[in-house]
Amino acid sequence: MSTTPPTLPLYDLHSHSTASDGTLSPTELVQRAQAQGVDVLALTDHDTTDGIPEARRAAAAAGLRLVAGVEVSVTWNGATVHIVGLGVDVDNAALQAGLAELRRFRAWRGEEMARRLDKAGIPGALAGAQAFSQGEILSRTHFARFLVAEGHAKNMQKVFGKFLTQNRPGHVPGQWAALEDAVAWIRAAGGQAVIAHPARYRLSATRLRALIEAFKACGGEALEVVSGSHSAGDVQGMAQYARRYGLLASQGSDYHGPEQSWLELGRLPPLPADCIPVWVDWTATSASRAQKAEAGAEIDT
Numbered sequence: 001m002s003t004t005p006p007t008l009p010l011y012d013l014h015s016h017s018t019a020s021d022g023t024l025s026p027t028e029l030v031q032r033a034q035a036q037g038v039d040v041l042a043l044t045d046h047d048t049t050d051g052i053p054e055a056r057r058a059a060a061a062a063g064l065r066l067v068a069g070v071e072v073s074v075t076w077n078g079a080t081v082h083i084v085g086l087g088v089d090v091d092n093a094a095l096q097a098g099l100a101e102l103r104r105f106r107a108w109r110g111e112e113m114a115r116r117l118d119k120a121g122i123p124g125a126l127a128g129a130q131a132f133s134q135g136e137i138l139s140r141t142h143f144a145r146f147l148v149a150e151g152h153a154k155n156m157q158k159v160f161g162k163f164l165t166q167n168r169p170g171h172v173p174g175q176w177a178a179l180e181d182a183v184a185w186i187r188a189a190g191g192q193a194v195i196a197h198p199a200r201y202r203l204s205a206t207r208l209r210a211l212i213e214a215f216k217a218c219g220g221e222a223l224e225v226v227s228g229s230h231s232a233g234d235v236q237g238m239a240q241y242a243r244r245y246g247l248l249a250s251q252g253s254d255y256h257g258p259e260q261s262w263l264e265l266g267r268l269p270p271l272p273a274d275c276i277p278v279w280v281d282w283t284a285t286s287a288s289r290a291q292k293a294e295a296g297a298e299i300d301t
Contacts, residue, residue: 009039010037010038010039010040010266010268011038011251011277012033012041012042012251012253012255012265013041013042013084013086013194013250013251013279014069014071014084014196014197014224014252014253015029015041015043015044015253015255015265016046016071016255016256017029017043018051018134018135019043019045019048019050019134019135019137020045020046020047020071020135020137020139021045021046021133021137021139021141021142021256022045022255022256023256023257023258024257025054025134026043026051026055027054027055027057027058029041029058029255029265030059030064030066031058033265033266034063034064036264036265036266036267038064038265038266039065040064040065040067040279041064041065041067042066042068042069042252043055043066043067043069044069044071044084044085044196044252045135045137046070046082046137046139047072047099047102047103047106048070048103048135048136048137049090049095049096049099051135052066052090056068067086068088068089069084069085069086069088069191070085070088070095070186071083071084072084072098072102072176072177072185072186073174073176073177074177074178074179074182075176075177076178076211076214079203080174080176081195081196081201082195082197083179083183083186083193083194083195083196083220084193084195084224084250085191085192085193086191086192086250087190087191087282088189088190088191089189089191092185092190094184094189095185095189098182098185099185101177105174105175105176106137106138106139107138109138109172110126110129111126112172113125113126113140113164113170113171113172114129116169116170116171116172117143117163117170119169120169120170122147122150122152122169128149129142129145129146131146132146132149140164141156143163143170144156144160144163144164147159147163179214179215179218180214180218183219184218187219192222192248192278193219193220193221193222194220194221194222194223194278195211195212195215195222195223196224196227196252197227197228197254198211198238199227199234200229200230208241209241212241212245212247216245220247221247221248221278222247222249222278223238223245223247223248224238224249224250224251224252225242225250226252226268226269226270227251227252227254228252228254229263232269235269235272236272239271239272239274239275242275242276243275248275248276248278248280249272250277250278251268251271251277253265253266
């Protein structure tokens with residue numbers, strides 16, 4: 001007599017709401033995730049945890065597990081990379097102090113981007129971008145939406161290359177957190193640090209290995225193997241790096257909303273079978289992980 005194997009929980013551990021540059025409120029995001037069959041959702045807004053309380057209430061109502069997360073902006077060897085924190089204590093003082101500093105830089109950068117666009121003949125960019133922002137975070141995505149709405153580019157894919165990348169009129173170089181600081185904030189908050197969408201950075205193999213080695217040396221634990229922006233080949237390549245460096249593997253759609261999405265919530269290919277998932281040790285509570293981090297002990301993985 002054959003039996004049907006149990007259905008495994010569906011994890012989507014990278015998503016954004018209107019608290020940063022997503023287009024759905026935390027409640028709408030959770031509801032959409034539940035409708036798409038997601039069992040465990042991480043809200044990982046850029047440099048803020050402001051959306052977590054609302055998302056938690058919505059998750060409780062929807063019967064979905066909400067993982068408190070954040071995506072921290074980092075400057076490493078002249079490149080901008082993102083480090084996701086999963087299972088963070090949003091009340092942790094060290095984490096919130098670090099994120100507040102990043103938001104201050106974001107505010108200044110937004111003003112400077114607007115000045116540069118005005119000089120290039122595009123007035124009103126700051127107010128225009130702010131009209132697309134529903135939270136404290138002001139990002140390049142908000143400027144991009146303004147530029148598309150004003151007819152300066154056909155779509156979101158075109159607008160970045162035309163206005164917001166290096167050597168373009170609205171580009172302002174990022175001055176983000178140091179890698180070791182970002183990982184330390186996440187660990188102090190009891191979370192796990194994950195390199196987000198590593199294949200997107202266009203780093204050479206040598207530089208990517210150097211990033212992973214530096215990340216692991218300062219306490220990083222996982223690599224986002226499956227991402228909405230990763231091809232099938234990228235997934236296999238990142239899985240090899242995770243195995244080679246003894247890192248856990250994470251997965252996430254990097255969902256920003258129906259208008260701008262790498263991938264629909266939950267529509268993720270499976271992690272390669274020989275990867276150890278980042279959630280393997282999630283029987284430990286955030287509090288116990290934070291206590292271990294505070295004591296300087298290694299966190300079990």
